[in-house]
Amino acid sequence: MFKWVTQVLSGHGCFGKYLCRIEREPDARCHHCVHCGEDTAQHTLAECVAWEEQRRVLRNEVGSDLSLPAVVRKMVDSAESWDAVVSFCEDVMSQKETAEREREILLTSFPNRRRRTGRRRRADNALFRPP
Template structure:
């Protein structure tokens, strides 16, 4: 049996999966699925808000990054490095998962607030029920 088959660390959570896949409340992804007019970061104004930008660069998440680095000892927060770090030990897995939970829950809350804004563009507004079925996407 190899070392990976016997791994008993935490499971991939919804928010860890969002960060690893890039399919979450990231401007880049939301723009790609036509939920945002552009890919920019709502937190710092960067041109392209990706999972990588959130992990490594965005000024909004400095404290979360510092806490992650303190526990893991990792300087490089690239996705490849984060995944390798997670597989290193249960403590590191938990630190990465905790960071993802903290950051993504806050990004999701901000996204819900933008969706609920009555002045939001139609493509941003939350769609439910009959209104959702009747919604026609705006093509740029």
């Protein structure tokens, strides 16, 4: 599904940095690995330990440079590279999307934890930001 490729290439979608920017998450951390900073498209593509197996398959096809510009160059160079990137994005992003949905359900399943909107939401989020 090209929706997930678009999300990886644009940085929009189930990435902590994007979700924090649009105020759907209180911070930009990655929920899939412990020792990381921001969850970005680049982090997901090249660094997150949760996707190491998928990344190994991707590297076999496109090489070790997993910067977004290098990946795009490889994608347009060959159909095999294109397919490898699409496969990586579909596998990883579908799992990230499922995990995001599960977090949303968990947050809304408790009445006092329901998602707030507007000023109350921003005030509540400010309470839970790390120091």
